[in-house]
Amino acid sequence: MKKSIVWLASYPKSGNTWTRIFLANYLMNAKEPVPINEVHRIGMGDSIAKTYHMVAGRKVDTSNVELTLALRDKVMRGIVGNNADVNFVKTHNIRMVARGVPLVPEKYTKSAIYILRNPLDMVLSYARHYSSTVDDAVMRIGREDNGNAPDDKTVAQFLGTWSDHVNSWTKSVPFPVLAIRYEDLLEDPEKYFSKVLEHIGVPVDPERLSRAVEFSSFKALAAQEEEVGFVEKPQSAEKFFNKGQSGQWKNDLSEELIQKVKRDHGNVMKRFGYLS
Template sequence: MPLAWISSYPKSGNTWVRILLASYRQDRGVRLRWAGDGFKNLDATDPDLYDLFAEGRMLPLDDPRLLTVKTHLLPSAEVFEPYRDATTKVLHVVRNPRDIMPSAERFLTVSARHREAFARHFIAHRGMEGWQRYGYGTWPQHVREWTTPDVLRRHFPRAELCVLRYEDIKRDPVTSLHTAIEFLGLDRMPDLGRIRRAVGHSALDKLRAAERPDPDKPAFFGTGLSGQSLTSYGPGIEDAYQALLRDDPQFAGCVERFGYGG
């Protein structure tokens, strides 16, 4: 079974990429099945590893189709052991941490009075501390381990790597989806008309209108803003982020590597 991981740090666009891929495969809009904290098993070929395990299932190693599977875990996670040799592709989605922060804040329904504390927590822990306990690592650790070929191949020795920036997907979804389809080998010659239809079906405004979330929970899809200022979090938060860039070479290196500036 050929297996590809769609990996990302949380709130970086992983679900959007899966919807784009599923819409291309099906050549129609994807029916979203909301389960309170995300979209479940959009298609048998584009599952979420967490969903499968939560349902007591494993990936079908005898399936001849390419499976593209969502994960936020670090590549060293023990749950990957049965799948290391079967993994042939890794498509990693990376996003500016400036934009992950407000996206996570919205999704976690952080109250107005706690916004500044949330931002300080995110900066101090290089991401969400709770997500580290889940096995996602810090933002720079996650990005480095999934996007450094030598590191990645210690865990998936046969894997080829492709990295997509969230910002590029948003700016030019047609080219980004074409790149993903070509890399994954879904079609020898990707169908441009079909790609454009998939992009149309998967526009963020349409997904926000279609998801029908639990009224007691926030909408999964936000507006997808990029390069946001941190000044709305209160005095000193932008300065704290700049200090992180000065004092943490690993964090700063990841930021610079993917063109996120200061």
């Protein structure tokens, strides 16, 4: 059985979906934008409830976290069972052992692409996405027990703090990891998406790259969502693709919350150039 999983990993609202949509457009060599609701065709999520039902042979109670964790290895084995060289898997899980179960098992893993975003900006998108206050979002990303509760469509996700999440994917990792900042993708998408392609061993064709970048631009994605909706948008959120900007925190985050984020995550922020 091949180690074929290439994780597309991030803390929520950090650019994971953008990266997946770019890859869909590039790998499918699309001449028209790939519909955003078909992006799953180039990969899957590790927390989709129906895959847990499938490996169990019955509908399982997703609120039973011990049960879904016990099924996780079968889900991973099912993903790599096609014997493909690469299987893309989206995850928001921290790279840790949860209740005795490794969330990111090395035995199935080829490599990872990790997208991180300045937490001062990320927390604003996080609050909108989960329909919480920004104060609550700042508190949540600083908690070791932070996670996403299970529902009918997804099993429980283990996030931890923003800092612990970033460190888990970028320090002492037993497989190759390409870490890319969301802000760098915004500033020069062709340069940094080229790095993504090189990481997975795909030749970079300039014309194809330019087209895929255009098709996965925030403007194009927001227009698609406006027209047809997006299946990954939470019911409580007004829209999935909201602004996609960098530096919004300077206007929208209170000084008190800015200082709390810096206190909680300053060391990792400095490591990735978010604090001087």
